[in-house]
Amino acid sequence: MAKQGAARKTEAVEHELKSERGGGGGSRAAELDRLIHERVRLGIVSALAVNDSLSFNQLKALLKTTDGNLSVHARRLEEAQYITCTKSFEGRIPKTEYRLTAAGRRALERYLDHMEALIHATRQG
C-alpha cells in the first residue's frame, strides 16, 4: 500500500518535471530524469557519489531496503551505465561491489541542477 502511494507520488512528480520542460515528449532528458528520480536509485547514486565503491550489503544497510528491491534498482542503473558492478569472492563469500561511472555522476549533477532550477523558478514565480 505504502509502495503504491510512493510510486504514485513519483509518477506525479515525473509528470510535473516533464511539464516544466515543456512536455518532454519522451525526450532523452526526460528518460534520464525518470531513471534517477526514483528514491532507491537516487539513494544509490548519491551514496556512490561520495565513495569510491560500496558493497551490496553496505548499500542495503544505508538505504534500509530489501535484497530484491536493491538488486532490481541497481540493475536498472547498471543497464543505463550509471554504475558498474563487480562480483568477486572474499574467501568463500561472494561480494558485489558498485561504483559510480562518469555518466552516472553527470546524471546526478544534472538532476541536482534541475531540482535547484525548479526551486528557483517556483520561488520567483
Next chain:
Amino acid sequence: MVAPRPLHDRALDNLRFIRQTMERAGSFTAVPGWGQVAVGVTALAAAFLATRQPTPELWLATWLGEAIVALAIGGSAMVRKAYAVNDPILSGPGRRFGLSFLPPMVVGGLLTVALYRAGLWHALPGTWLLLYGTGFVTGGAFSVRIVPVMGICFMLVGAVALFGPAAWGNWLLAAGFGGLHIGFGMIIARRYGG
C-alpha cells in the same frame, strides 16, 4: 481531499534526501595531516623536556601541558580543514567521528587521575597510547581508511608501553605521539588535502 504538495517542496525534499544520503554514506575527511605533524613535533619536544624533570609530578605536568597544546593545535587545524574541504564537523560523518573519538579520551582523563592517585606512573604511557589509538580506531570507522590504521599503530605502541619496562615509557610516548603523528600526518596531508 488533501491538496497536492507544491512542486518546490518536493524538489526541496529530494535535495534534502540526497544530502542526508551523502552524509550517511560519506567519510569524515577533515582529519588534519599538517596539524598532526605539528602535534608530533611538540610531542617530541615534550618528551625531551619530560626526561629532564626531577619528579614524577613534573613529568606528568609536562605531558598534560603537551596534551593541552596538542588539543589546541589539532582542534584548530581540524576546524580549518573542515571549512576548507566543506566537511561539517557538527553533522554527518564529522559528528559521528567526534562522538566515537570522545569517549576513550574521557576514559583516558579519568584513568590518569586514578593511576596518579594510586602512584602507578609506569602505567600512564601505555594507557594514554592505547586509549588514544582506540579513539582513532572507533572514530576512524567514519573516516578514511588510514585513520583507523593509525589508531591500531598507537594501540600497538601502547601495548608495548603497558607491558614493557617502565624506563621505555617516555620514549614510547615520543615514538607514538611524536613519530606516529608526524609519519601518518604527512601521509594524510599528501593524500587527503592538508
